[in-house]
Structure formats: structure tokens, C-alpha cells
Amino acid sequence: MQRKLTLILLLTGLCCYTLAHVETIPFADMTAKRICVELWDTDGDGEISFEEARGVTDLAGAFCLRLLNSPSTFSELQYFTSLREISPRAFTDCYHLRSIALPSSVQFIHEHAFSSCVQLEEVQIPTSVQRLGQSCFFRCTSLQEILVPPSVRDSIPYQAFAYCSELQRATIEANIRIIGVRAFHECSRLLTITLPFTTTKVCNDAFTGCPEIRQIFCRATTPPEYDGNVFDPRVLSNAVLFVPEGCAEAYRQANGWSSFKFITETFE
Numbered sequence: 001m002q003r004k005l006t007l008i009l010l011l012t013g014l015c016c017y018t019l020a021h022v023e024t025i026p027f028a029d030m031t032a033k034r035i036c037v038e039l040w041d042t043d044g045d046g047e048i049s050f051e052e053a054r055g056v057t058d059l060a061g062a063f064c065l066r067l068l069n070s071p072s073t074f075s076e077l078q079y080f081t082s083l084r085e086i087s088p089r090a091f092t093d094c095y096h097l098r099s100i101a102l103p104s105s106v107q108f109i110h111e112h113a114f115s116s117c118v119q120l121e122e123v124q125i126p127t128s129v130q131r132l133g134q135s136c137f138f139r140c141t142s143l144q145e146i147l148v149p150p151s152v153r154d155s156i157p158y159q160a161f162a163y164c165s166e167l168q169r170a171t172i173e174a175n176i177r178i179i180g181v182r183a184f185h186e187c188s189r190l191l192t193i194t195l196p197f198t199t200t201k202v203c204n205d206a207f208t209g210c211p212e213i214r215q216i217f218c219r220a221t222t223p224p225e226y227d228g229n230v231f232d233p234r235v236l237s238n239a240v241l242f243v244p245e246g247c248a249e250a251y252r253q254a255n256g257w258s259s260f261k262f263i264t265e266t267f268e
Helices: 002-023 030-040 050-054 075-079 233-238 248-253
Strands: 145-148 154-156 169-172 176-179 192-195 215-218 240-242 262-264
Touching (some): 030 050, 030 075, 050 075, 248 262
Parallel strands (some): 215 240
């Protein structure tokens, strides 16, 4: 009987240890862990549990201006599932940050949330996100590709992706109506742009400073309003503007779009 009781106690202890171990988030980057423990370790065990992560509703300035003391990866952010917003300047000037995984609960990425994250190579905007703030990815000079999902509505705001000098491909899915002023300004290596059928206006300087653009896929059947100086003259002369079937003539007659030398109805 005593041996049986001892075995039960040992198994119970093992189960408790295993459960505690499973509930603890394993961080890949110790700098990310240290910051999270400093701010959100409510039980003082030196770890962040999934429950503690779920209790965080606002990042505030936790990672802002960390400069050279920023984490290099932060995939564990995906477990902070009570976050509805990435606050203004949440990760501004996190110079070492290369990758991050946003939780599927996020609906709004605020202004300057990731501005000047100069080593950020990849970020997936969750399909829960409905709004982007001004300059949210401003001067993310290592980003190479961006996909704006259809959950994002209304506009790509002012300077949202400006000065992303390594960006080569930008795909914007349906429900965006306006490409804002300087939205992709000075993305000097940008090669391909895809604009959705919902686009109604492309604003001044949206793609100026992007001389390498070679392909523009504009899926709008009615030519969007072309507000001011949208593309560099070099792009107007060299890039191919792809439009929906039966719409090429409308684009050839439309203000601004008529300046493109090459307009074709062939899509990808």
C-alpha cells in the first residue's frame, strides 16, 4: 500500500511538473524573454506562461527605442492573444529585430509601430488586421515583400511603407480603396505592384522614388483617380501596366494612366 501511494505521489508530481513546463513559453531570443519577464511575469517565477501572455492587453512602450538592445526575433508575440492593437511606436527603432509573429487577435497596427526596424526581414500581417496607421512600416529597410490582406480596409495610409529600400514586391488585396500620399515613396528596389479591383484613388507621390518598377497589376475595371505625381517618369516609360480585359482603352484615355507607354490586358 505504501509503495502504491509513493508511486501515485511521484506520478502526480511528474504531471504537475510537466503541466507547468508545457505552460511556459519557450523563448528563442533571451532579450525578448528578459523584457517580457520584467513587465509581465506576475507570479515571479522568471518565466512567461501562456496565461500571463494572454493577460497582456497593451504593449505600450515596452519595446520602443530599444535600439541595439532589441530582440532579434519575437515569434512568441503570437501567444499574446488579448492584444487588439499594436500601439503607436511599439517597436520603433528596434534595430536588431529581424522577424516577428503577430497574434491573430490584432485589428489595428498604429502609426510608427515598426518604423526604423532596419533589420526586419519578414512580417506577416494577420487577416484580423483592419487598419494600418501612418508610417507603420516606415524605413524598414530590410523588408523584401509585403502582402496587405483583404481584411485591411479603406487605405494604405501616409508613408506606410515609405523608404523600405529593399522592398521588391508589394501585393495589396481587395477592400483597399486609396493608396495614400507617399505610401511607397522611395522604395528604390520595388519591382512589382498589385493593386486590387477596389482601388479608386492613387495619391500624390505614392510610388515616386521607385525607379525600378517593371510591372503594375491594376485590377480595377475603372481607372482609379490619379492624384498628382504618382510614378517616376522612368516608370511611365519602361514599366508595363497590366489592366483587366476590355479596360486598356479606358486607361489609355484616363488622366495620369495615359502617360504609360505600355498598357496591356494580359494578367499574371
